[in-house]
Amino acid sequence: MSPVLAGVLQLLALIAALALAYIPLGNHMARVYTSDKHWRVEKWIYKGIGADPDREMRWPAYLRGVLAFSLAGVLFLYLLQRLQGVLPGSLGFASIDPDQAFNTAVSFVTNTNWQSYYGEQAMGHVVQTAGLAVQNFVSAAVGMAVAVALVRGFARSRTGELGNFWADLVRGVVRVLVPIAALAAVVLVACGVIQNFSGIHQVGQFLGDPQQWNGGAVASQEAIKELGTNGGGYFNANSAHPFENPTPFSNLFEIFLILLIPFSLTRTFGLMVGSVRQGYAILGTMAAIWVGFTALMMWTEFAHHGPAPELAGASMEGKELRFGVGASSIFAVATTLTSTGAVDSFHSSYTGLGGGITMLGMMLGEIAPGGTGSGLYGMLIMAVIAVFIAGLMVGRTPEYLGKKIGTREIKFAACYILITPALVLVLTAAAMALPTPGASMTNSGAHGFSEILYAYTSASNNNGSAFAGLNADTQWFNSTLGLAMLLGRFLPMVFVLALAGSLARQQPVPASAGTLRTEKPLFAGLLVGAILIITGLTYFPALALGPLAEGLAA
Amino acid sequence: MNTSVTNTARLLGAGLRALLVLTLLTGVLYPLAVTGIAQGLFDGKANGSEVESNGEVVGSSLIGQAYNLPLKEGQETPAPDLKWFQGRPQNGLGSNSVNTQYRLILSGATNRSADNAELVQWVKDAKAAVVKDNSVPGHPVNPADVPADAVTSSGSGLDPAISPKYADLQVQRVAEKNGLPADRVRKLVDEHTEGRTLGFMGEPRVNVLELNIALKDLAAAGR
Numbered sequence: 001m002s003p004v005l006a007g008v009l010q011l012l013a014l015i016a017a018l019a020l021a022y023i024p025l026g027n028h029m030a031r032v033y034t035s036d037k038h039w040r041v042e043k044w045i046y047k048g049i050g051a052d053p054d055r056e057m058r059w060p061a062y063l064r065g066v067l068a069f070s071l072a073g074v075l076f077l078y079l080l081q082r083l084q085g086v087l088p089g090s091l092g093f094a095s096i097d098p099d100q101a102f103n104t105a106v107s108f109v110t111n112t113n114w115q116s117y118y119g120e121q122a123m124g125h126v127v128q129t130a131g132l133a134v135q136n137f138v139s140a141a142v143g144m145a146v147a148v149a150l151v152r153g154f155a156r157s158r159t160g161e162l163g164n165f166w167a168d169l170v171r172g173v174v175r176v177l178v179p180i181a182a183l184a185a186v187v188l189v190a191c192g193v194i195q196n197f198s199g200i201h202q203v204g205q206f207l208g209d210p211q212q213w214n215g216g217a218v219a220s221q222e223a224i225k226e227l228g229t230n231g232g233g234y235f236n237a238n239s240a241h242p243f244e245n246p247t248p249f250s251n252l253f254e255i256f257l258i259l260l261i262p263f264s265l266t267r268t269f270g271l272m273v274g275s276v277r278q279g280y281a282i283l284g285t286m287a288a289i290w291v292g293f294t295a296l297m298m299w300t301e302f303a304h305h306g307p308a309p310e311l312a313g314a315s316m317e318g319k320e321l322r323f324g325v326g327a328s329s330i331f332a333v334a335t336t337l338t339s340t341g342a343v344d345s346f347h348s349s350y351t352g353l354g355g356g357i358t359m360l361g362m363m364l365g366e367i368a369p370g371g372t373g374s375g376l377y378g379m380l381i382m383a384v385i386a387v388f389i390a391g392l393m394v395g396r397t398p399e400y401l402g403k404k405i406g407t408r409e410i411k412f413a414a415c416y417i418l419i420t421p422a423l424v425l426v427l428t429a430a431a432m433a434l435p436t437p438g439a440s441m442t443n444s445g446a447h448g449f450s451e452i453l454y455a456y457t458s459a460s461n462n463n464g465s466a467f468a469g470l471n472a473d474t475q476w477f478n479s480t481l482g483l484a485m486l487l488g489r490f491l492p493m494v495f496v497l498a499l500a501g502s503l504a505r506q507q508p509v510p511a512s513a514g515t516l517r518t519e520k521p522l523f524a525g526l527l528v529g530a531i532l533i534i535t536g537l538t539y540f541p542a543l544a545l546g547p548l549a550e551g552l553a554a
Numbered sequence: 555m556n557t558s559v560t561n562t563a564r565l566l567g568a569g570l571r572a573l574l575v576l577t578l579l580t581g582v583l584y585p586l587a588v589t590g591i592a593q594g595l596f597d598g599k600a601n602g603s604e605v606e607s608n609g610e611v612v613g614s615s616l617i618g619q620a621y622n623l624p625l626k627e628g629q630e631t632p633a634p635d636l637k638w639f640q641g642r643p644q645n646g647l648g649s650n651s652v653n654t655q656y657r658l659i660l661s662g663a664t665n666r667s668a669d670n671a672e673l674v675q676w677v678k679d680a681k682a683a684v685v686k687d688n689s690v691p692g693h694p695v696n697p698a699d700v701p702a703d704a705v706t707s708s709g710s711g712l713d714p715a716i717s718p719k720y721a722d723l724q725v726q727r728v729a730e731k732n733g734l735p736a737d738r739v740r741k742l743v744d745e746h747t748e749g750r751t752l753g754f755m756g757e758p759r760v761n762v763l764e765l766n767i768a769l770k771d772l773a774a775a776g777r
Contacts, residue, residue, distance in 0.1 A: 001750070001753070001754065003757065005754075006750060006754045006755075006756075008570065009754040010755055011574065013754070021582040032601070045572075045575050045576070045579075048571055048572075048574075048575040049568055049571045049572045049575060050567075050571060051568055051572075052570055054563040054607070055637070058585075063563070064565055065568075065569075068562075068565040068566050068568065068569035069568075069569040069572055069573065070569075071566065071568040071569060072569035072573045073569075073573055075570075076570070076573055076577075089631075110592065114569065118662075120659060120660060120661065121659065121660055129581055129582075129585045130577055130581035130582060132745055133580065133581060133585065133624020134573075134576065134580050134581035136575045137576065137580040138573070138580070166568075166572065169572065170576075171574075171581060173576055173579070174579070174664065177580075178579070178580065178584060179560070179571075181584070182584065182587065185588045185592075186588065186592065186595070189592040189595075189596050189600050190590075190595075190596055190599065191587075191599075192599045192603050192616055193599075194584075194589060194599075194600055194601065194602050195589050195593070195600040196589065196593065196600055196601050196602075197589065198601070201658075203602075203604065203613060203614070204610055204611045204612050204613065205612060205613050205619055206607070206612045206619055206621065206638075206763060206767070207612060207619070207621055207635065207638070208620075208624070208764055211613075211657060211658050212657075212659045213602065213658055213659075214658070215601075217585040217589060217601075219588060219589070219592060219600070220584060220585040221585075222586040223588075224580075231587070235661050235710075236660060236661050236662045237661035237662050237709060237710035237712070240615055240661075240708070240709030240715055241661050241710045241712065242614075242710060242712055243602065243616060243617070243714075246603075246616050247751065247756070248750065248751045248755035248757070249751050249752075250757065251755075255618070274761035295611055303557065305668075306667075306668030306669055307668065307669050308666070308667075308668050308669070308670065308673045308674050308677055308706075309668050309702075311674060311677045311678065311681070311705075312677045312681075312702045312705045312706050313700070313702040313705075314701075314702035314703065314706075316702040316703055316706040317663075317666065317668075317673065317677075317700075317706040317707065318663040318664065318665065318706075318707070318708070318709045319706075319708065319709055320708050320709050320710060320713050321642065321703050321708065321713055321715045321717060321757060321759050322713075322714075322715055322756045322757060322759050323756055323757070324756060324757035326757070327756055334687055343709070344709065345663075345709045346663035346664075346665055346709050347665060347666065347668055347762060348663075348666070349663065349665060349667065349668065349673075350668070351668050352667075352668055352669065352691060355578055355667075365707035389744070403579055421567060432596070441667055442666070443665075443666065443667045443670050444701065445669075447667035447669065447670070450667075453646050459757075467665065468663065468665045469661070469665035469666070483670060493581070509627060532559055548671060550668070553669065554668065554669065
């Protein structure tokens with residue numbers, strides 16, 4: 001069997017597995033977010049929080065909950081890292097410096113998991129399991145909560161109420177993330193992912209002196225790292241490390257975990273707005289972009305243009321042999337079209353165009369299928385924009401799911417799509433204009449520019465992967481990337497929730513002959529077009545200076 | 555006190571309490587439960603898939619190792635010990651940090667781009683070395699036959715495997731250095747070649763550590 005055919009079969013197997021999980025998981029999540037009943041363990045948790053899970057919140061209250069919880073997360077994680085040196089179970093690692101601790105705390109709370117540290121040389125058991133892995137769960141649950149709040153905005157009428165943030169947060173963790181992650185962690189251990197709490201110890205080698213090993217609760221963290229589209233590796237090499245991703249099967253399984261919730265949430269959305277076909281239209285849009293990007297990536301990586309891959313005979317630099325070019329390409333696209341940022345191969349050593357595809361995936365706003373929750377709300381914002389464009393064409397007031405998209409709504413949607421490009425382009429330009437940031441580049445020329453563009457794209461979109469040649473552990477990058485992650489996560493959420501509140505207050509508009517049928521393939525096509533055109537117009541000049549220049553020169 | 559300040563403080567308190575309760579669940583109970591199950595059901599794997607040779611642990615079957623001669627004085631990088639099958643090149647982390655050389659304590663890739671002049675030179679040097687090291691009298695290696703994994707470094711810098719093609723290419727050399735018939739060594743490679751999982755997942759591969767352990771046993775039995 002040729003490697004290309006094997007790659008295609010792996011993609012098809014992945015699609016089949018996701019399709020099998022789609023309806024049960026989508027239905028389950030719809031029940032989770034609409035049920036009136038509380039589990040006993042949840043009641044204990046609400047008691048601990050001191051919150052009434054049945055109290056409905058309007059959008060400002062919901063937002064305050066999100067922000068308060070996230071702020072507490074940043075402070076706690078920052079302190080945990082600053083105190084690491086005196087905590088037990090820290091493998092003898094020192095406390096993290098203030099700028100790096102800030103960057104890392106923000107990074108994990110915003111579901112980004114950008115890492116300017118080397119996992120196996122900086123973070124002990126306590127910070128990894130009780131700090132970083134906890135944010136892997138809760139940041140994903142926050143994203144899902146905000147998405148569900150927006151869906152309720154579409155589903156409800158003549159109320160401003162969007163649900164209860166604490167209930168959505170806790171249910172997401174208790175009923176969705178923990179059960180799936182626990183199951184997945186055991187599967188990963190069965191593949192060979194390590195799960196222990198041993199310290200740094202010596203292990204014999206075939207030749208020469210013994211070498212040092214680092215234990216860790218890796219499988220439990222790896223499972224939620226992929227499932228919650230977080231991406232922060234236990235080890236520096238992330239999912240390329242054999243202890244995080246030991247076999248071809250574990251690799252496909254991890255890709256499956258990355259895509260599982262974001263795709264299935266479209267079913268949840270369809271059920272909650274009362275039309276599963278609306279969910280299928282969103283699913284179709286996401287799937288079309290995802291399959292298209294994966295096909296393009298496989299094509300460019302198998303074609304391996306560029307001086308080094310041509311000389312070597314394949315694009316294998318930075319790729320693990322057990323995965324090969326095909327599976328690595330599938331992973332690279334899945335991780336950058338979601339907000340994951342885990343890597344099983346190093347994007348910096350991809351072909352010029354391959355690197356460009358990973359960047360473009362993030363620039364789309366990570367909506368195909370996107371992060372847990374953030375993918376769905378990002379895509380629904382694009383749907384609002386697409387409906388608006390269609391409305392302009394025919395001269396009717398645009399509506400989506402029975403709600404009018406008026407001035408107020410379109411302003412919120414427009415603000416949402418402007419934030420991330422503004423952050424990416426302004427900060428990249430600032431880094432290029434200043435004398436010192438450029439010193440962090442490993443490669444020169446177009447690829448050096450790409451390293452910086454990639455960093456800000458990844459941070460602002462809360463992805464967390466990198467063209468890792470960039471030495472990002474400097475005060476400039478720790479601070480500005482931290483800022484980009486914060487603003488790139490929470491400003492869009494403000495507009496999403498404001499939009500949700502505005503939609504929930506409206507009276508539904510009855511569908512008429514002139515209503516755009518948003519459950520039809522035609523609308524999915526329009527949506528794909530709107531996404532590609534908006535992203536293309538925004539980022540083309542920057543892409544031309546970096547990956548396109550590199551790729552076309554090859 | 556101002557009510558908005560009180561409200562903010564109350565809200566932050568709720569946020570902090572929520573975090574602590576969820577930390578107990580997801581940061582203490584969850585990892586401990588998974589660890590318990592993992593250690594109960596798959597203790598060998600949960601502890602790093604250690605492999606033994608002659609009753610001694612010689613590493614993990616998942617982690618690649620260097621098979622080098624001891625470093626001589628004045629040498630910067632040790633020369634490969636050609637008696638053993640060699641893994642992928644050991645360039646490891648880029649200029650940001652130390653060169654990993656298959657040291658488990660720090661993993662990572664070179665992150666050199668496809669058009670990076672240094673990477674091009676590394677590939678050229680690696681290819682020349684593979685051709686030189688593996689050409690034995692009567693069996694010259696054609697540069698066009700050197701597979702990509704023999705001249706590129708992996709993502710983790712710890713890749714435990716090489717392609718069957720690269721292993722085959724080393725057979726004549728290894729057989730000669732160990733005083734074994736080439737056919738016997740080739741058979742050993744075949745026995746240690748693992749195909750794609752279920753026929754389509756990943757790539758066919760040979761685990762270098764396991765192959766070298768078997769080679770060591772074979773050489774000892776042959777003598």
